[in-house]
Amino acid sequence: MIQRRDFNRMAALAAASAAAQARAQNAPSAAAASNDGIAWDKAPCRFCGTGCHVRVGVKNGRVVAIEGDQLAEVNKGLLCVKGYHVGLALYGKDRLTQPLLRRNGVLEPISWEEAIETISQKILATPDQFAIYGSGQWTIPEGYAANKFIKGGLGSNHIDPNARLCMASAVTGFLSVYGVDEPAGCYDDLDKCDVLIMWGNNMAEMHPVLFSRVIDRRTRGEKVTLIDIGTRRTRTTDFSDHYLEFRPHSDLAIMNGIAHLLIKKNAFDPKFVEKFCNFRQAPKDPNATPTAPLLGDAMSFDDYKAALEPYTPEHVEKLSGVPAEKIRVLADLFANKDLRITSTWCMGFNQHSRGTNANRLCHGIHLLSGHFGRPGDAPTSLTGQPSACGTAREVGTMCHFLPGGRLILNPEHRKETEKLWNVPEGRISPKIGHHTVLMWEKFCTPADKGGDIQTLWVQVTNPGQSLPNLHKLFKAKAGQPDKFLIVSDVYRTATTELADLVLPSAMWVEKNGMYGNSERRTQQWFRMVKPPGEARDDAWQMIAVARRLHDLGHPGMKDKNGRFLFTFKNDQGEEVPVWEWPRYYDLNVDKVLFEEYRLFSRYKHKDLAPYEEYVKARGLRWPVVQQQDGTWRETKFRFSEFDDPYVKKGAEIQFYHSVTKDDKALIWFAPAEKAAEEPDAEFPFWLCTGRVLEHWHTGSMTRRIPQLHAAMPHSYVEMHPEDAREHGFANGESIVVKTRRGELKLPVWIDGRGHPPRGSLFIPFFDERLMCNDITLGDVDPISKEPDYKKCAATVARATAAL
Amino acid sequence: MSASVSRRGFFTALSRPFQKKAVPVRAVEVTASATPATPRTAIIQGRFCIALTSFCSVCVERCPVSGAMTKDRGMPMVVADVCTGCGVCHDVCPAPRNAVLMLPRRPTTLTPQPA
Numbered sequence: 012m013i014q015r016r017d018f019n020r021m022a023a024l025a026a027a028s029a030a031a032q033a034r035a036q037n038a039p040s041a042a043a044a045s046n047d048g049i050a051w052d053k054a055p056c057r058f059c060g061t062g063c064h065v066r067v068g069v070k071n072g073r074v075v076a077i078e079g080d081q082l083a084e085v086n087k088g089l090l091c092v093k094g095y096h097v098g099l100a101l102y103g104k105d106r107l108t109q110p111l112l113r114r115n116g117v118l119e120p121i122s123w124e125e126a127i128e129t130i131s132q133k134i135l136a137t138p139d140q141f142a143i144y145g146s147g148q149w150t151i152p153e154g155y156a157a158n159k160f161i162k163g164g165l166g167s168n169h170i171d172p173n174a175r176l177c178m179a180s181a182v183t184g185f186l187s188v189y190g191v192d193e194p195a196g197c198y199d200d201l202d203k204c205d206v207l208i209m210w211g212n213n214m215a216e217m218h219p220v221l222f223s224r225v226i227d228r229r230t231r232g233e234k235v236t237l238i239d240i241g242t243r244r245t246r247t248t249d250f251s252d253h254y255l256e257f258r259p260h261s262d263l264a265i266m267n268g269i270a271h272l273l274i275k276k277n278a279f280d281p282k283f284v285e286k287f288c289n290f291r292q293a294p295k296d297p298n299a300t301p302t303a304p305l306l307g308d309a310m311s312f313d314d315y316k317a318a319l320e321p322y323t324p325e326h327v328e329k330l331s332g333v334p335a336e337k338i339r340v341l342a343d344l345f346a347n348k349d350l351r352i353t354s355t356w357c358m359g360f361n362q363h364s365r366g367t368n369a370n371r372l373c374h375g376i377h378l379l380s381g382h383f384g385r386p387g388d389a390p391t392s393l394t395g396q397p398s399a400c401g402t403a404r405e406v407g408t409m410c411h412f413l414p415g416g417r418l419i420l421n422p423e424h425r426k427e428t429e430k431l432w433n434v435p436e437g438r439i440s441p442k443i444g445h446h447t448v449l450m451w452e453k454f455c456t457p458a459d460k461g462g463d464i465q466t467l468w469v470q471v472t473n474p475g476q477s478l479p480n481l482h483k484l485f486k487a488k489a490g491q492p493d494k495f496l497i498v499s500d501v502y503r504t505a506t507t508e509l510a511d512l513v514l515p516s517a518m519w520v521e522k523n524g525m526y527g528n529s530e531r532r533t534q535q536w537f538r539m540v541k542p543p544g545e546a547r548d549d550a551w552q553m554i555a556v557a558r559r560l561h562d563l564g565h566p567g568m569k570d571k572n573g574r575f576l577f578t579f580k581n582d583q584g585e586e587v588p589v590w591e592w593p594r595y596y597d598l599n600v601d602k603v604l605f606e607e608y609r610l611f612s613r614y615k616h617k618d619l620a621p622y623e624e625y626v627k628a629r630g631l632r633w634p635v636v637q638q639q640d641g642t643w644r645e646t647k648f649r650f651s652e653f654d655d656p657y658v659k660k661g662a663e664i665q666f667y668h669s670v671t672k673d674d675k676a677l678i679w680f681a682p683a684e685k686a687a688e689e690p691d692a693e694f695p696f697w698l699c700t701g702r703v704l705e706h707w708h709t710g711s712m713t714r715r716i717p718q719l720h721a722a723m724p725h726s727y728v729e730m731h732p733e734d735a736r737e738h739g740f741a742n743g744e745s746i747v748v749k750t751r752r753g754e755l756k757l758p759v760w761i762d763g764r765g766h767p768p769r770g771s772l773f774i775p776f777f778d779e780r781l782m783c784n785d786i787t788l789g790d791v792d793p794i795s796k797e798p799d800y801k802k803c804a805a806t807v808a809r810a811t812a813a814l
Numbered sequence: 815m816s817a818s819v820s821r822r823g824f825f826t827a828l829s830r831p832f833q834k835k836a837v838p839v840r841a842v843e844v845t846a847s848a849t850p851a852t853p854r855t856a857i858i859q860g861r862f863c864i865a866l867t868s869f870c871s872v873c874v875e876r877c878p879v880s881g882a883m884t885k886d887r888g889m890p891m892v893v894a895d896v897c898t899g900c901g902v903c904h905d906v907c908p909a910p911r912n913a914v915l916m917l918p919r920r921p922t923t924l925t926p927q928p929a
């Protein structure tokens with residue numbers, strides 16, 4: 012067992028922002044590397060997309076201490092409650108240590124050879140009906156290996172990551188506004204802004220270290236105005252100067268209201284708009300071409316103005332419930348060019364059946380008002396997963412992407428990728444694969460009814476809990492013996508419940524890795540301890556299957572020259588058979604894969620530096636460009652001449668991947684629309700789902716950490732006291748929440764951590780015993796295909812029988 | 815807080831720290847606040863508390879005694895006169911180094927200084 016005393020003692024040393032440290036009078040962390048036999052190394056935190064760096068202390072082959080890394084710009088030595096305990100994520104009592112195959116309904120241990128053989132045979136049986144469901148927690152090299160294996164080897168595009176459930180709308184937002192994915196700004200904007208607007212974004216709980224970076228400014232006497240625009244009061248609200256509560260789904264109306272006023276009062280920035288922007292609206296025929304919804308139809312400024320005409324503050328008040336006065340306050344802020352305004356958002360915009368449009372409108376009000384491109388003036392999306400940006404988006408492990416921002420549908424992009432992979436022309440299929448929801452729908456549908464996915468391999472994620480509408484998209488797999496589910500994970504989860512083959516994986520510092528956080532920062536770490544039992548790296552698992560297929564004669568596993576797709580040479584130029592596990596760490600597979608992947612990064616100017624640069628740094632923000640003197644320089648503010656080396660001299664701002672190829676960004680108009688399912692007489696409540704501070708997503712790691720489990724032991728439903736009184740519910744009473752998809756029995760928490768308004772409920776999704784996704788709707792955004800987890804109609808009742 | 819709402823109710827549903835197995839969801843009678851042998855009181859050790867840096871408020875949320883804990887600009891405070899010394903706040907504190915000290919109650923000192 013981990014030496015808890017050491018662990019706590021060391022971790023406590025890190026309880027240190029500047030302020031906390033002064034209070035604690037702690038010595039700086041260097042003192043922690045004392046002479047008690049602990050070896051220290053750096054790694055990004057395993058949990059959220061903030062991407063804090065931790066120092067990991069190892070003794071006798073075990074992680075015994077964690078502390079915030081003071082050299083890391085992101086967190087400057089600070090961690091959140093999850094980060095302090097991240098080391099314990101490795102040491103839950105029930106780690107998976109052997110491959111398990113389901114026989115007669117029971118998971119029984121088998122050997123790795125059997126496991127690899129089983130997967131290979133399944134793939135060979137129906138190669139085009141095999142799919143990979145990956146993750147924003149895949150390391151960059153893992154995602155790259157999986158992508159190459161399926162797209163460059165099997166010639167199929169049935170690969171999609173769980174980031175589809177979380178960042179897809181941000182991606183389509185960025186792509187359709189700037190022509191290239193990911194935020195232009197970075198966390199430095201949070202240090203510089205005068206106003207921070209958090210759109211449906213509970214930063215205090217979901218990106219706590221970022222939020223403390225902002226609050227720390229206040230402690231230092233700086234003035235920063237925080238505006239929380241949300242559908243329920245959260246801990247973020249407690250710290251905010253303004254709280255604007257809107258009717259779910261009406262955020263688009265609010266943003267249109269701001270744009271309306273900016274134009275009405277002639278308070279937008281005509282110079283910025285003239286020089287740097289074009290206008291766009293939804294295409295007349297969204298099915299004209301596959302990219303039509305992303306490109307839209309051009310519109311004139313006058314058309315744009317006319318389209319916004321109805322969104323008067325009074326009309327917006329009617330739609331959103333936000334007082335007209337407050338809409339005017341917001342517009343006045345944007346009208347003031349002396350202020351620096353940063354907008355942040357996360358799942359509130361993205362898990363939205365109009366998520367792409369919500370993203371577009373937010374970029375739109377920043378562009379229209381010229382609040383863009385200066386430090387502190389930025390529309391910035393935050394990610395939930397540690398490598399949603401790095402692995403899912405940049406490596407392009409989505410069903411329509413190729414690495415480095417390339418598209419399956421573009422023949423040139425396929426050709427370039429084939430060249431870089433050295434595979435024969437035509438190897439990459441021109442057909443887009445199944446996106447997440449479709450993939451699971453097809454997997455859960457019998458083959459004779461059109462279910463064209465037979466074998467599905469899940470790595471580093473827990474869809475059995477995180478997919479929406481689980482009865483339809485996951486549980487329906489049960490009782491279909493021809494459907495084969497492979498799950499690589501570190502613990503048993505809701506997903507392994509239905510798995511036919513379970514593979515034990517190495518996690519975090521049990522393997523080499525690289526992550527990319529919300530601000531384009533690529534981070535690297537080394538393996539520090541051995542995985543337990545027979546657990547092995549996810550990338551090894553993929554490569555071992557590829558090798559087995561190669562040996563069984565699958566032609567796709569060879570490149571143009573007849574060499575195995577994953578041929579690696581050591582420094583002496585000798586080939587190392589890394590598919591043999593004892594040889595896997597004979598060389599640094601991560602480094603080889605990363606150096607290969609790096610070549611893809613230039614096309615969209617997402618330049619990555621050589622691996623060794625990341626070894627030295629606490630992450631670097633791309634584009635990382637080599638200087639005259641040979642050093643590598645990161646970029647904080649993209650598209651701005653003063654910082655981005657790719658902007659032409661004198662351009663001031665240049666959107667060099669512009670959709671319209673004229674260096675301009677697009678300001679979109681999109682109407683406010685109704686949600687797919689709104690409360691009615693039968694189901695009178697809005698139901699929203701989300702996360703809590705103590706747990707990371709489905710809780711498979713954090714629920715095994717005693718401190719975090721004790722602090723937040725199980726799920727609940729939040730409800731307004733008046734609603735509770737009307738129904739006669741007492742605090743803590745077990746009640747039933749019901750939707751058209753099912754029901755869930757759980758305790759009601761009144762005046763708890765969050766405070767939903769009347770007629771609104773909130774349930775966190777971390778608890779595998781109380782899975783709120785049994786009852787969520789999960790209608791998808793038509794453009795990003797990301798499901799809406801934040802809105803559906805529900806009703807409540809007293810639980811009649813005891814559980 | 816509205817009168818129909820009892821803090822205790824929620825506490826009973828959530829108050830089983832460190833249990834490995836599923837925590838029963840049903841509400842049960844409050845038993846946790848049985849008076850300890852020696853009267854105790856909770857004290858927050860500010861230097862270990864992560865409320866300001868990590869936005870923690872678990873102790874305040876879970877304290878079963880209405881009015882025994884308050885929050886001052888995000889920091890938890892124990893109202894010693896009201897605190898029953900039940901120790902729930904100590905048990906649930908997730909700080910790397912537990913920030914809640916349980917001290918014997920000294921009648922003369924209402925707000926003892928942290929050790």
Ligand code: SF4
Binds near residue numbers: 060090094
């Ligand atoms: S969970 Fe997120 S905010 Fe907390 S320490 Fe880890 S990376 Fe930082």
Ligand code: SF4
Binds near residue numbers: 882
């Ligand atoms: S000891 Fe019990 S009553 Fe006192 S503050 Fe802690 S939880 Fe509240």
Ligand code: SF4
Binds near residue numbers: 890912
């Ligand atoms: S639970 Fe512990 S760390 Fe959290 S606010 Fe209370 S004393 Fe501070």
